[in-house]
Every structure is written in structure tokens, then in C-alpha cells.
Amino acid sequence: MKPPTGTTFFDKVWRDHVIAKLDQESDLIQVDRLVLHELSGSQALRALEEAGRKPISRGQVFTVIEHLISTQPGRGPCDSVSSSGPAMIQTTRDASKKYGLHFIDYDDPRQGIAHVVAPELGIAFPGATLVCCDSHTSTIGGVGALAWGIGASEAEHVLATQTLAQAKPKTMRVNFEGTLRPGVFAKDMILALIGTIGAQGGIGYATEYAGSAVRDLPIDGRLTLCNMSIEFSCKYGFVAPDEKTFAYLKGAEFSPKGAAWEKATSYWRTLKTDDDAVFDKEITIDCDALEPQVTWGISPQQVGSIRATVPRPSQAVDKEANALGERALTYMKLHADEPIRGTPIDVAYIGSCTNARLTDLRAAAQILKGRKVKAGIQAICVPGSTPVKRAAEAEGIDKIFKDAGFEWHESACGFCGHIGDNRFADLRVISTTNRNFESRQGPKTRTHLASPATVAASAIMGCIADARELS
Ligand SMILES: CC(C)[C@H](C(=O)O)[C@@H](O)C(=O)O
Numbered sequence: 094m095k096p097p098t099g100t101t102f103f104d105k106v107w108r109d110h111v112i113a114k115l116d117q118e119s120d121l122i123q124v125d126r127l128v129l130h131e132l133s134g135s136q137a138l139r140a141l142e143e144a145g146r147k148p149i150s151r152g153q154v155f156t157v158i159e160h161l162i163s164t165q166p167g168r169g170p171c172d173s174v175s176s177s178g179p180a181m182i183q184t185t186r187d188a189s190k191k192y193g194l195h196f197i198d199y200d201d202p203r204q205g206i207a208h209v210v211a212p213e214l215g216i217a218f219p220g221a222t223l224v225c226c227d228s229h230t231s232t233i234g235g236v237g238a239l240a241w242g243i244g245a246s247e248a249e250h251v252l253a254t255q256t257l258a259q260a261k262p263k264t265m266r267v268n269f270e271g272t273l274r275p276g277v278f279a280k281d282m283i284l285a286l287i288g289t290i291g292a293q294g295g296i297g298y299a300t301e302y303a304g305s306a307v308r309d310l311p312i313d314g315r316l317t318l319c320n321m322s323i324e325f326s327c328k329y330g331f332v333a334p335d336e337k338t339f340a341y342l343k344g345a346e347f348s349p350k351g352a353a354w355e356k357a358t359s360y361w362r363t364l365k366t367d368d369d370a371v372f373d374k375e376i377t378i379d380c381d382a383l384e385p386q387v388t389w390g391i392s393p394q395q396v397g398s399i400r401a402t403v404p405r406p407s408q409a410v411d412k413e414a415n416a417l418g419e420r421a422l423t424y425m426k427l428h429a430d431e432p433i434r435g436t437p438i439d440v441a442y443i444g445s446c447t448n449a450r451l452t453d454l455r456a457a458a459q460i461l462k463g464r465k466v467k468a469g470i471q472a473i474c475v476p477g478s479t480p481v482k483r484a485a486e487a488e489g490i491d492k493i494f495k496d497a498g499f500e501w502h503e504s505a506c507g508f509c510g511h512i513g514d515n516r517f518a519d520l521r522v523i524s525t526t527n528r529n530f531e532s533r534q535g536p537k538t539r540t541h542l543a544s545p546a547t548v549a550a551s552a553i554m555g556c557i558a559d560a561r562e563l564s
């Protein structure tokens with residue numbers, strides 16, 4: 094008789110949302126929250142309208158303008174970074190008003206990137222299932238929700254039924270153990286994991302991030318970790334909720350209040366993995382020894398310590414990695430055995446749903462205070478949301494950035510992905526974002542992914558720099 098084993102956080106949340114078993118692998122899942130942005134969300138809203146249908150539960154649907162809207166101060170209702178932007182923005186605006194959805198327009202004081210706004214406003218909560226037409230939706234696992242990215246046709250189905258058919262994934266736990274040294278952050282943790290497991294390492298898994306280093310992270314750091322789950326092909330990433338989670342969500346606009354809050358937190362406290370639960374896969378990352386990480390290639394798996402040299406593709410684990418390595422060095426105009434630190438840069442970018450929350454801006458400001466961006470370097474900050482921007486301004490962080498020589502923008506997805514603006518074309522960018530694919534940030538841009546502190550230090554030095562030398 095197999096000894097009974099405990100249940101994982103994932104299994105508990107999944108079990109509480111199964112409406113019906115569809116077949117051996119798939120279940121029909123109840124969806125608690127649907128978040129739509131104007132790029133792919135507008136497609137779902139238009140398809141629903143063309144089918145003559147309407148949302149089954151408009152109170153569970155949230156729409157936000159954040160992908161295509163310009164980040165320039167003084168932006169107008171349809172100022173966009175792409176030619177198709179104005180129409181998609183207006184479609185989202187019109188449908189949201191027609192159906193009475195929770196709508197956050199470009200000039201709403203709560204506006205921001207969906208994956209920053211949903212936790213901030215308590216739209217997401219522990220144990221909730223939340224979907225969005227975006228591959229980085231797993232970010233929201235940082236507050237203990239089960240959140241994943243879907244396509245526009247799936248979003249149309251959720252709009253009409255508030256359910257979704259899902260194949261149940263295997264479970265993985267990544268134990269980040271130890272204590273981060275000063276100058277090392279959540280971004281370094283997740284980059285190190287992806288460098289270890291590979292960009293395909295999470296296919297078919299739901300990943301729980303655990304361990305002492307995760308417990309020590311602020312919620313912003315947990316959101317950073319979960320954000321990049323998809324960069325190792327893992328659709329679901331999450332951190333089981335704890336008192337830090339509850340403190341973060343308490344009092345948020347859409348969080349339960351009063352007796353409902355007490356009832357909710359008593360349920361949320363049950364959402365943790367049992368001590369004797371067994372995972373399909375477990376990995377441990379030693380954080381005591383962790384160094385700041387920076388990518389050198391064209392995949393987030395092509396990453397290493399900022400103190401390392403660019404690796405030789407011939408030393409890669411297999412032929413495929415070898416070929417990707419050769420392609421990366423050619424595209425990135427780098428040479429094997431050269432130190433990554435000291436590589437000249439053209440642009441320093443702080444933004445995105447990965448690393449532009451208040452703790453991220455504080456970490457960068459600590460490096461920038463009293464210093465100047467190197468002459469000739471473009472330095473831009475796009476806060477993750479308008480509330481983050483306002484909170485940073487209340488602390489004088491915007492002044493530190495501007496005095497150093499950074500541009501201080503309005504919140505949106507901005508220059509994370511190449512949606513239209515070509516100002517980084519053919520330049521080397523060190524960036525707090527989550528993807529370093531070829532031409533990700535514009536035609537022939539060469540992107541290095543790093544933490545906000547590393548980006549800030551690099552802006553000052555004019556080359557890839559170790560923030561620990563400046564702090
Ligand atoms: C536009 C959206 C579909 C896309 C994604 O899902 O990842 C974008 O957010 C990105 O980061 O490339």
C-alpha cells in the first residue's frame with residue numbers, strides 16, 4: 094500500500110477549481126479573474142461581440158490600457174507606439190463600457206502594466222485562478238494565485254463562460270536556499286535558475302518557488318521570480334501565500350474587507366504544500382553563493398555571473414546549445430573568453446512587468462543617487478504602474494533618476510518589446526526586462542537582461558558593470 098502523501102499548493106488550488114473531469118489529462122476549470130489588455134484582449138472582446146454573445150460575469154473581468162499606449166509624458170487617449178494601437182485601444186475602451194467591465198483607461202490613476210496592476214489592486218488573490226492573454230501572466234503567482242497566459246480565442250471562451258479546459262501539468266518545486274548577499278536580487282535568482290534548467294526545462298510543469306531565500310523576498314521580488322516562469326517554458330509559477338502576502342493585499346481596492354477579509358485569510362492560510370507532499374521534480378539553487386547575473390546571448394538561458402567571461406559555444410552541453418551559442422555571439426557581437434563586465438552599452442532601460450515596481454526603482458535609485466549617467470548613454474525609466482510612479486515621486490526617486498540623466502516616463506509596457514518605436518535599433522541595451530531575443534527591443538537590438546541595480550550601475554559606467562562596486 095503506497096503511503097499516503099500530502100498535497101501540494103498547486104493540487105489544492107487546482108482541485109478547488111475543477112468543475113468537471115473532461116478526460117484522463119484535462120479538467121474544466123473555474124476561472125475567477127480574466128484580465129485583458131488592449132493588444133490581444135481587444136481581439137477577444139471583438140470576437141465575442143461579433144458572435145453576438147456577452148460576458149457571463151462582468152464583475153470578474155478587468156481590462157487595462159498598457160501595451161500600445163505611449164509612455165511619453167502628456168500622452169493622449171490614443172497616442173500609441175504602433176499604427177494599429179489607436180484602433181485596439183478604442184475597441185477595448187468601447188467594449189469595456191458596453192459590457193460594464195472593470196476598465197482602467199490610460200489616464201486612470203490606477204493604470205499600469207496588467208501584471209503590476211492586478212496584484213497591486215487586489216484583483217488577484219491567493220488561491221484564485223486568473224488568466225490573461227499574455228505569456229507573462231504567471232507573474233501573479235507571486236501573490237499565491239494560479240495565473241497563466243491564454244490566447245485570444247480562449248479569452249473569448251472565458252468571457253462567455255468563466256471556465257476553461259486545461260490539461261493538468263506535472264509539479265515542480267524550486268528551492269532557493271540560503272541568503273542573498275547585498276547587490277543580489279530576485280532577478281538574479283530567476284536568471285540563475287533559467288541558466289541551470291534551460292529555456293525548455295519547464296515544459297509541462299507548474300512550478301512552486303520555495304525556500305528561505307524566497308520567504309525573505311519582498312512581494313515585488315516574488316512577482317519578478319514568477320514573471321519569468323515562461324522563459325523556461327513553464328506556464329504556471331507561484332509562491333504559496335504567507336503573512337507578507339496578506340499584508341501586501343490588505344486594504345487593496347478589490348481585496349475583501351471586514352469579515353470577508355477574515356474569512357478569506359483563514360482559507361488562504363490553508364494554501365500551502367504539506368510537508369510530506371511529493372513533486373514530480375525538485376531543484377535546489379544555492380543563494381548563498383549567488384552572484385549578480387547578466388545574459389550574454391539571445392535566450393534567457395544564455396546567462397552567467399557578471400564576473401564570468403563569455404562562454405565558448407564548443408563547451409555547450411549539446412550540439413543544439415552549441416549552435417545557439419555560435420549564433421548568439423555573432424548576433425551579440427561578442428567573443429568567447431572575453432569578460433562580460435566592461436562590455437560598452439548604448440542604452441540602459443528600467444521598465445516592464447518583470448522589474449519596475451517600487452522596490453526595483455528604490456534599488457536603482459540607491460546606485461544612481463548623486464551620480465551621472467555616462468555621456469552618450471540613453472537611460473530610460475518606465476515605472477510598472479502609475480501608482481508605482483506616484484509612490485516613487487513621493488519619495489523623490491524620480492528626482493534622483495532625472496538628476497542622474499534618466500528619462501522619467503509614464504507607465505506602460507514601453508520599450509520592453511518592439512511594438513513600434515525604433516529608438517534602440519542596432520544598439521546594445523542593458524535592460525530589466527525578461528526577453529533578450531533577437532530584435533526584441535527593436536531591429537537588431539542587442540539586449541542584456543539584468544537586475545535594476547546592474548542596469549543602473551551600467552548606465553553610470555557606460556558599460557556592463559557590477560553594482561556592488563558602486564554601492
Ligand atoms: C503582446 C503579448 C501577446 C506578448 C506576450 O504575451 O508575451 C507581450 O506581452 C510580450 O511580452 O511579448
Ligand code: SF4
Nearest residue numbers: 229445446506509510
Ligand atoms: S512589460 Fe513586456 S513582458 Fe510584460 S506584458 Fe508588457 S510587453 Fe510583455
